[in-house]
Amino acid sequence: MRKLFQADLINLGEQLIQITSLVHTAMEKAYTAFDTTDLQLAEEVIAADAQIDRLQVELDEKAIELLALQGPVASDLRMIVGALRMSTSLERMGDLARHIAQLARMRYPDRVAPDALHPVFEKMAKLTTQISSRLITLLETRELHLVAEIHALNEQLNDLHASVFTIVAAEDWQQSPATSVDSSLVSRFFERYGDHAVAVANKVDYLVTGSWDSRELS
Template sequence: MREVFQAELKQVGEELVEIATLVHKALTEARQAFLEADLETAQEVIAGDARIDFMQNELDERSIDILALQSPVASDLRMIVGALRMSSSLERMGDLARHLAQDARRRYPEPVLPQQLEETFRRMFDLDLQIIQGVIQILETRDMSVADDIYTQKGEVNALHQEVFNALGSDSWDSPVSTAVDVTLSARYLERIGDHGVSVARKVAYLVTGEWTPSATMDRPTGHGHISAN
């Protein structure tokens, strides 16, 4: 019975990695759609999000079955409860990648961004992709040094998010209100992807150490109203 239980725990871990890998693919393609006004790729990201949702539901059902049938305790219980929370974070990251692809589709054939912000968003996308790659690595290896890299990268995302707000409020901003709204929301989506990556890293740290350590890297930029993106 114990061997069956351990096999079930192992499968939960493998499914988390698989979902995270799909999220990395979704954001890679969303980056292409968003920065290059690529309608076909945007459609692929939007359609592909259903696969991430399905896998999250499957993992959650499996985890709940384990809780009901195996009554895990201590580290095993932390693993199952953590998996439920991590799968939710990963699913939200997939949703946010879909939102970015939907922005690209809605604005097509025009780009979402004015030229002055293209490099800032390119860097935000690249940092978020590094964060997700770190999430995959930490789920596979439990190497907590990777978590430190994720926290550092999230700090850089926060700084770029602030740069976007600075640009919106600058005298040189001359794009229409509709563009300002799209830019604001898109930057928020990228900032939230990083937040969810940090959340997964912190939960893995809790699984490894049994200690919960809040991270200051999830603080929001100051001086601006809250925009909900989940």
């Protein structure tokens, strides 16, 4: 029974990696659809989000089953509860990629944001994919130096998010209210994607060390 239980725990970890990989791909494709006004790619991202949702439900159901039937000890309990919380953050990251794709679809054939903001959004997109790429490696290896790297990348993302609001609020901003809202939303979606990735990274840190140290209980 113990061997089967340990196999189930390993499977939970593998499911988390699978979902993170799908979320990473979703954001890459969502940004490409946003940047190039690729309607077909936007539709692909929107449709693929259902798979992320389904995998999250499957993971959560298995985790709850293990909690109910196995009576896990403290370290295993941390793993199961952590998997539940991480899957929620990952599912929300998938939703944020879908939101960007939906904006691209809604404004097609026009671009969502003005040309002046696209260099900023390109930087934000690169940061989000760097963050989720490191998150995949963190889940695979549990090398905790990656947690600090994810935090540092997310700080850069936060700075860019703040810069978008500064641009949109400037007196010389000549875009329509709809464009202002869309641009602010895209920036917010990137920023929240990073925040959820940080939350997952913090939970991996906790699973490995058993301590939150100075990190937030996110």
